[in-house]
Amino acid sequence: MSRILVDFDRCEGHGLCEQTAPEVFRLDDEGELHLTREEVAPEDERAVAAAVRVCPVAALKVRP
Ligand code: SF4
Helix, strand or coil: CCEEEECCCCCCCCCHHHHHCCCCEEECCCCCEEECCCECCHHHHHHHHHHHHHCCCCCEEEEC
16 A cells, blocks of 8 residues: 655645545644554545645655
């Protein structure tokens, strides 16, 4: 299963990933990003790939 990698130094808490894949990405009240899971389940692959594309600071990657 592939894994989600977050570059927390780049992440600015825009939340577009959460909007795109809310099952996987969560922002807390302070705007800190959390992953509900680090491995990409088959049913989440498309949403996670879309989240990687929409992140405006390229903080997300998926490692096969
Ligand atoms: S879209 Fe990018 S910058 Fe915004 S919260 Fe997600 S990872 Fe961080």
